Amino acid sequence: MEEAESTSDADPDTTGDAGAGTAENTGDSGTAENAAITDEFPVETGTDESDPSAESGRNDAARDTDPSGTDGLTADGDGTSPSDSSSDSSSSSDANSPSESDSDPVTAADIDIEESIGPSASGDDSKTDLGLDEVVLDDDDSQGLFDDLLSGEPIFENKEVLRPSYTPHELPHRTEQINQMATILVSALRGETPSNILIYGKTGTGKTASAKFVSQELESTSKKYDVPCEVEYINCEVTDTQYRVLAQLANKFIEKNQDVIDRRLSDLNELRSEVVDAADPATTLATTDLETIDAVEDRIEELEDDSEEMESVPMTGWPTDRVYSTFFDAVDYEERVVVIMLDEIDKLVEKSGDDTLYNLSRMNSELNNSRISIMGISNDLKFTDFLDPRVKSSLGEEEIVFPPYDANQLRDILQHRANVAFKKDALTDDVIPLCAAFAAQEHGDARRALDLLRTAGELAERGQADTVEESHVRKAQDKIELDRVVEVVRTLPTQSKIVLFATILLEKNGVRNVNTGEVFNIYKRLCEEIDADVLTQRRVTDLISELDMLGIVNAVVVSKGRYGRTKEISLSVPIDETEAVLLSDSRLGDIENAQPFVQARFDN
Numbered sequence: 001m002e003e004a005e006s007t008s009d010a011d012p013d014t015t016g017d018a019g020a021g022t023a024e025n026t027g028d029s030g031t032a033e034n035a036a037i038t039d040e041f042p043v044e045t046g047t048d049e050s051d052p053s054a055e056s057g058r059n060d061a062a063r064d065t066d067p068s069g070t071d072g073l074t075a076d077g078d079g080t081s082p083s084d085s086s087s088d089s090s091s092s093s094d095a096n097s098p099s100e101s102d103s104d105p106v107t108a109a110d111i112d113i114e115e116s117i118g119p120s121a122s123g124d125d126s127k128t129d130l131g132l133d134e135v136v137l138d139d140d141d142s143q144g145l146f147d148d149l150l151s152g153e154p155i156f157e158n159k160e161v162l163r164p165s166y167t168p169h170e171l172p173h174r175t176e177q178i179n180q181m182a183t184i185l186v187s188a189l190r191g192e193t194p195s196n197i198l199i200y201g202k203t204g205t206g207k208t209a210s211a212k213f214v215s216q217e218l219e220s221t222s223k224k225y226d227v228p229c230e231v232e233y234i235n236c237e238v239t240d241t242q243y244r245v246l247a248q249l250a251n252k253f254i255e256k257n258q259d260v261i262d263r264r265l266s267d268l269n270e271l272r273s274e275v276v277d278a279a280d281p282a283t284t285l286a287t288t289d290l291e292t293i294d295a296v297e298d299r300i301e302e303l304e305d306d307s308e309e310m311e312s313v314p315m316t317g318w319p320t321d322r323v324y325s326t327f328f329d330a331v332d333y334e335e336r337v338v339v340i341m342l343d344e345i346d347k348l349v350e351k352s353g354d355d356t357l358y359n360l361s362r363m364n365s366e367l368n369n370s371r372i373s374i375m376g377i378s379n380d381l382k383f384t385d386f387l388d389p390r391v392k393s394s395l396g397e398e399e400i401v402f403p404p405y406d407a408n409q410l411r412d413i414l415q416h417r418a419n420v421a422f423k424k425d426a427l428t429d430d431v432i433p434l435c436a437a438f439a440a441q442e443h444g445d446a447r448r449a450l451d452l453l454r455t456a457g458e459l460a461e462r463g464q465a466d467t468v469e470e471s472h473v474r475k476a477q478d479k480i481e482l483d484r485v486v487e488v489v490r491t492l493p494t495q496s497k498i499v500l501f502a503t504i505l506l507e508k509n510g511v512r513n514v515n516t517g518e519v520f521n522i523y524k525r526l527c528e529e530i531d532a533d534v535l536t537q538r539r540v541t542d543l544i545s546e547l548d549m550l551g552i553v554n555a556v557v558v559s560k561g562r563y564g565r566t567k568e569i570s571l572s573v574p575i576d577e578t579e580a581v582l583l584s585d586s587r588l589g590d591i592e593n594a595q596p597f598v599q600a601r602f603d604n
C-alpha cells in the first residue's frame with residue numbers, strides 16, 4: 001500500500017515545476033488575462049514598478065537558474081529525463097550573465113548547466129550580453145506573473161532526497177538489522193545456499209530501504225569476486241499473483257541467460273574464424289576445451305538451440321505449471337545462488353494464498369545447478385498464521401524484526417536527509433524535532449516523517465518564506481492527514497459511502513446528536529434514489545463501526561434510559577472535503593436534491 005500511495009500520490013511539486021517551466025513562454029505574451037491575474041496581486045506589480053531594471057535583472061537570474069535547477073535535479077533523482085534537463089539549460093544559457101552566475105552559490109544544478117552548455121557558451125562574452133538584452137526585452141513584455149514566485153531563494157537543494165523512491169546510502173539505526181541480513185546472506189558469496197529470511201516490521205521502519213541496500217552490496221560484492229550470485233527483488237504489492245511472480249522471475253532469468261548465450265556465441269564465432277584462418281588449427285584450439293572445428297560448430301548449434309527454446313512468459317495465458325517449469329529451467333540453466341526478495345509478501349499471501357511460497361521453497365531439492373533462497377518482507381506481524389506449516393517453517397528459518405523508530409532516531413534520520421535536501425539554514429531549529437515527534441506518534445514511521453518534512457518545505461516554498469518553520473510543519477501535518485482521509489473515503493465500498501453521506505447530510509442540516517436510526521433512515525432513502533441494495537439496520541450499524549475504526553466518524557454509545565441504548569455519531573473529518581470526495585463517486589454523484597431527504601426527517 002505504502003509504495004503505491006507514494007508513487008501514485010498526486011505530486012504537488014510536479015505542477016510547480018510545470019509552472020516554472022512555462023514561465024518564459026507565458027512571459028512572452030502579455031495578454032489581458034495575465035494583466036487581470038497580476039492585478040489581483042498588487043504586491044507583485046508594486047515590486048516591479050519600484051525599480052524595473054534592477055528587478056528584472058534579479059528576476060532573470062532567478063528565472064534562469066531556478067527552472068533548470070529544479071529540472072536538472074529531477075532528472076538526477078529519476079535518472080530518466082536527461083534530455084529535459086539539457087534542453088532546458090541550453091535555452092537558459094543565452095541569458096546567463098557570467099557575473100550573476102559567479103555570485104550564486106554553486107549548486108548541483110549549476111554543475112549540470114556547465115556540463116550541458118560546455119565552455120564556449122559561458123566564455124563568450126558578446127554572446128552572453130546579447131542574450132541578456134534579449135531577456136530584458138522579453139521581460140518588459142511579461143506581466144511578472146511568475147517572476148515573484150521565482151525570485152524567492154529556494155528552500156530546497158535537492159528535494160528528491162526526501163522522496164520515498166530515493167534509496168539512502170546510509171541507514172542510521174538499522175546497522176544491527178543490516179548486519180544480521182549480511183551475516184546470513186554471505187553464504188551466497190561462498191556458493192552455499194543462505195537460510196531463508198523473514199523480515200517483519202510496521203510500515204516505514206526501513207525494511208525496504210535496508211533490503212535494497214543489502215541487495216546492492218551483495219550484487220556488487222559478487223561482481224567484485226566474480227561469484228555467481230544474484231538478487232531478484234519483487235514488490236508483491238504490484239506483482240501479486242503466483243503467475244506474475246513466477247513470470248517475472250522466469251523472464252528475468254531468461255534475459256540473463258540470453259546475455260550469457262550471446263556472449264558465448266560471439267566468442268565461439270570468433271574462435272571459429274580464427275581456426276578457419278589458422279595454419280595450425282590444433283594450436284588455436286589447444287587453449288579451449290574444444291578439440292576440433294566440428295566441436296566448435298556443435299557447441300554453436302547447441303547454444304543457438306538453447307537460445308531459441310527460451311521463450312519468455314506472456315503476462316497472462318499460460319497454465320501456471322508451465323510458467324513454473326519455465327522459471328525452473330531458466331534459473332537452473334547456470335550455476336548460481338539466487339536470493340529472491342519478496343517485499344510486501346503479506347499482500348501476496350492475502351491475495352493469492354501461499355502456493356507461490358510453497359513452490360519456491362521446495363525448489364532447491366530439485367534444482368541441479370542453482371540454489372534459491374527466499375527473503376520475505378512483511379508489514380503484517382501475524383501473516384505467517386495463514387501459512388501452511390511447512391511453508392511457515394521453511395520461510396522463517398531466520399527472522400529479523402524491525403522495531404518502530406522512536407522520536408530521537410527519527411530525528412537522526414531526518415537530519416541526515418535534510419542536510420542534503422535543504423539549503424543551508426533553510427530549517428529553523430524546531431522543524432526536525434517536530435516532524436520526528438509527529439511521526440513517532442504514527443508508530444515511528446520514517447516515511448511519514450520524511451513526507452512531513454518535504455511537505456513542510458513545499459508549503460514554505462509556496463508561501464515564499466525564507467525558512468521552514470514550525471507552523472509549516474503543523475500545516476503539513478494537517479494536509480497529509482487530509483490527504484489520508486480523502487484516500488480512505490475515496491476507496492470505501494459504495495455501501496459505506498452511502499452511510500457516510502447520510503451522516504454528512506444530517507450534520508449539514510444542523511441535526512445534533514445523530515443516532516444510528518436517523519442515519520439508517522436517510523441511508524435507506526439514498527439507496528432507493530440510486531438503486532442500491534438496502535442493507536439491514538444491523539449491517540449499517542456494523543458499517544458505522546468500521547467508519548469509526550477508520551477514524552472517519554466518531555460513534556459513542558449513549559444510554560437513552562428506558563429507551564435502551566443507541567450510538568451517537570459525529571463526523572471526525574472535515575465535512576466539505578469529505579462530501580466532495582463522496583460526490584465524485586459516479587453513483588453518489590447522481591443523487592440530486594439531497595435536501596428533501598433530510599427535510600423529510602423533520603416532517604415525520
Ligand code: ADP
Pocket residue numbers: 002163164165166167168170171172173174201202203204205206207208209210413446447450
Ligand atoms: P518499510 O519498507 O519498512 O515500510 P521503507 O524502507 O520504505 O520502510 O522506509 C520508508 C522511508 O523512510 C524511505 O524513504 C526510507 O528511505 C526511509 N528510511 C527508513 N529507515 C531509514 C533509516 N534508518 N535511515 C534513513 N532513511 C530511512
Ligand code: MG
Pocket residue numbers: 207208209343
Ligand atoms: Mg516497504
